[in-house]
Amino acid sequence: MPALTGVLETSLWVNDTQRSGDFYRRILKFKTLVGDDRLCALAVPGNQVLLLFKKGASLEPIQRPGGTLPGGMDATGRTHLTFAIPAKEYDNWKLWLTQNGIHIESEMKWERGGRSLYFRDPDEHSLELATPGTWEIY
Numbered sequence: 001m002p003a004l005t006g007v008l009e010t011s012l013w014v015n016d017t018q019r020s021g022d023f024y025r026r027i028l029k030f031k032t033l034v035g036d037d038r039l040c041a042l043a044v045p046g047n048q049v050l051l052l053f054k055k056g057a058s059l060e061p062i063q064r065p066g067g068t069l070p071g072g073m074d075a076t077g078r079t080h081l082t083f084a085i086p087a088k089e090y091d092n093w094k095l096w097l098t099q100n101g102i103h104i105e106s107e108m109k110w111e112r113g114g115r116s117l118y119f120r121d122p123d124e125h126s127l128e129l130a131t132p133g134t135w136e137i138y
Helices: 017-028 087-099
Strands: 009-014 031-035 039-044 048-054 062-064 067-069 080-084 106-109 115-120 126-130
Touching (some): 017 039
Parallel strands (some): 009 048
Antiparallel strands (some): 106 115
16 A cells, blocks of 8 residues: 555635634744635644635635645535644643633543643634543554
């Protein structure tokens, strides 16, 4: 079987790419790779990319430097993403979110010793910050 090395891109569909991009830059400190009113691509630590597509706008192909993204992609509703954090940063993240007006919906302690914080982005997607010990592989 050919090698696979991980997930490179994850996508969310949002109402406003500027507003959502601002949220992820301000709260999670992600850097913008490209951005316009239809797509905002953000660098996630660990050589990963978070794509924020404007709802309905990705049905047609999107012209980007270096190529064209295929159309036919769209989604509605809320989804869930988890970002990995070091265990020693859990309390710092909890404080950072609170200081920035982000409501923490829930906290979990997992049977393997991991901990998670849950909160929402501007489009009500559920975001989780998780320490090692949440899964057998993490």
